[in-house]
Amino acid sequence: MSNSSGLSIIPIQNFPLLETPCELGPLVVEALKKNNLSPQSGDVLVVAHKIISKAEGAVVDLDQVKPSANAIELAKRTDKDPALVEVILQQSKKIVREVHGVLICENHLGLICANAGVDRSNAGAHQAVMLPQDPDHSARQLHQALHQAFDVNLPILVADTHGRPWREGAVGICIGIAGMDPFLDYRGTQDLYDYEMQTEIECVADELCAAATLVMGQGNEGVPLALIRGLKVTHQESSSELLLRDPNRDLFR
């Protein structure tokens, strides 16, 4: 997947704090230039979803939210803020699990995650940040803006940090994609002993977002952009729907 000298995961420093909706492409271009980074073939740009959500205005003032009776009831059962639960319900197709303090939802995109991805951290006071309405569309827009600015095909991955069954701690995963194949498919290739590998499909997009999350951090030191250099990327149109397992083939819902 990489050339022999390996990969670099480069954090893009000093990205401005977004307070109001804005056009993200020019800000990303400027940030790359200020970091003296000229994207080149084989690079991939990982973007924390939060700056996309904020640029697109996917932020809600919880003081303005009127929780439904359903949300109030669910908030009581899970010990959460009723206004926050109302927003979570609006973002969800289905509640997958609920217990005290935890609400695992399938969001409008089909992603299964805590609180349907609605997050109070790094939002303003009494605000919550939602996931972008269509992260693939957001990724494609950035892909185009960067192509115009740098004349290079720079795949975009939109990252969020999600918990998982069975394992402690959250990891970066890909929730939006433009310009690259998210998978590396080993099926049909021969292994070291000529036993044909049958089941191995590697989710490169999630691994890249996990790698980028290592340099992004959270909280005060948040860095919302990371450039990954040194991949052998397969450039192609793509969709984050490919990353979601068909519910009929999923044993854990």
Next chain:
Amino acid sequence: MSNSSGLSIIPIQNFPLLETPCELGPLVVEALKKNNLSPQSGDVLVVAHKIISKAEGAVVDLDQVKPSANAIELAKRTDKDPALVEVILQQSKKIVREVHGVLICENHLGLICANAGVDRSNAGAHQAVMLPQDPDHSARQLHQALHQAFDVNLPILVADTHGRPWREGAVGICIGIAGMDPFLDYRGTQDLYDYEMQTEIECVADELCAAATLVMGQGNEGVPLALIRGLKVTHQESSSELLLRDPNRDLFR
């Protein structure tokens, strides 16, 4: 998590193919030297479990395995090789899910994964590679061998590639650890807007193994070692048990 110049994920080339049990430490030291890599403070070494399994003889000749009646029955239901299923059962505490072609097990370490981690790829003809008996112990042994050779504290992560619920494709995760804190804990820190972050614990160990898997590849081009450079590592004694969610707090078993 990283310094401002970011991370490097460096594949260690030309590691020898292991055919028989052997002492792994000297081979890893030699491979690092041949790649002109002198481990330094802040480095982490990710090791594909397969070379540990092979060095420790955790390889089984399927022709020598006599499947139990139970294994034969389960093999029929899941359309698998009875000898392979026998080995899987021997490695498992519990079958978590079984359907045609898929067997999700909790292995003797408490890891939940397909086939209890028993793998026919990159093993010899009619052989299967099991997970190491005690990957933390293996990691600690390597940690000591590298400290002796290079006089540096080089944390070791043992990686395997696992599928996940809800998402397509497998990703690298950590199944053994020595010498570092596997988590980055944001609880109690202040975010950009002084809203206290309550739930965020990042599983750095899994993210590092995912990043390393990007350069390791599989099949013919397999590279079983990757050095990660540029982290702010918290050196400490550790255990991969920390990565396993307590079954009582797990909503997806």
